[in-house]
Amino acid sequence: MHVNGMKIRRFESPRGAARALARHMVHAVADRPDLVLGLPTGRTPVLLYAELVRRYRAGEVDFSRVRTFNLDEFLGIAPSDPRSYRTFMARHLFDHVNLERRRIHFLDGTAADPDDECRRYERAIARAGGIDLMLLGLGANGHIGFNEPAASLVGATHPATLTAATRRANAALFGNDRRQVPARALSMGMATILRARRIVLLATGTSKARMVDRLVTGPITPLLPASFLQLHRCAEVWIDRAAAASLSGRAAP
Ligand code: GLP
Numbered sequence: 389m390h391v392n393g394m395k396i397r398r399f400e401s402p403r404g405a406a407r408a409l410a411r412h413m414v415h416a417v418a419d420r421p422d423l424v425l426g427l428p429t430g431r432t433p434v435l436l437y438a439e440l441v442r443r444y445r446a447g448e449v450d451f452s453r454v455r456t457f458n459l460d461e462f463l464g465i466a467p468s469d470p471r472s473y474r475t476f477m478a479r480h481l482f483d484h485v486n487l488e489r490r491r492i493h494f495l496d497g498t499a500a501d502p503d504d505e506c507r508r509y510e511r512a513i514a515r516a517g518g519i520d521l522m523l524l525g526l527g528a529n530g531h532i533g534f535n536e537p538a539a540s541l542v543g544a545t546h547p548a549t550l551t552a553a554t555r556r557a558n559a560a561l562f563g564n565d566r567r568q569v570p571a572r573a574l575s576m577g578m579a580t581i582l583r584a585r586r587i588v589l590l591a592t593g594t595s596k597a598r599m600v601d602r603l604v605t606g607p608i609t610p611l612l613p614a615s616f617l618q619l620h621r622c623a624e625v626w627i628d629r630a631a632a633a634s635l636s637g638r639a640a641p
Pocket of ligand 1: 428429430431432433459460524525526527528532533534554557558
């Protein structure tokens with residue numbers, strides 16, 4: 389089903405969505421072995437990464453030429469820090485498949501000059517020829533990457549200030565103490581994300597239902613950064629039954 393230019397795909401369960409997306413990615417890599425992927429962290433993609441690892445172990449996919457760019461990283465947290473998004477990705481995906489280290493790209497939260505680091509990242513994405521398939525999660529407040537709801541959004545990769553809600557949502561990585569979550573991060577910007585050739589936003593669970601409805605059926609507003617996906621030529625929203633529960637209007641089940 390298409391609503392506001394976005395393709396909506398519904399699945400019975402988070403596992404069903406993860407399986408379908410992994411299958412889709414395996415085919416995409418078979419078609420284009422040097423595919424450029426944009427990757428998210430968070431609880432949502434964990435099942436997807438597990439499914440990709442399973443398929444890799446089954447000999448169904450070769451990641452050796454695939455290139456990856458993660459969306460974001462905490463400012464002040466070193467890549468090797470157990471709380472970094474870089475470590476999260478190693479634990480859930482990178483350490484278990486044959487991605488080559490030099491083809492894995494990450495923002496470095498400890499770079500001496502964060503603005504320079506953001507410019508370096510934009511150049512690296514451009515040099516790779518842009519992102520072919522951008523996978524996104526959805527923040528409970530409607531953020532994508534660390535592009536938080538605000539009066540205005542930033543186009544390029546940039547240092548971002550996190551809202552209290554987002555710091556709370558990320559507390560699990562920091563011993564469940566939201567005060568330990570850095571107040572700032574580096575994130576791909578809205579234009580960086582929207583330049584990807586294809587975008588798939590994955591959202592599961594009841595906690596995302598209201599935001600999913602607003603992003604699909606509501607107005608495009610910086611107060612809900614994910615709503616900008618409506619402007620993309622090739623954006624898809626993959627959801628499970630729980631995340632689809634509040635869909636209204638033309639998108640209603
Ligand atoms: C973090 C990340 C986002 C992610 C979001 C949702 O804030 N910066 O990229 O999409 O969490 O996380 P979860 O999937 O755990 O709900």
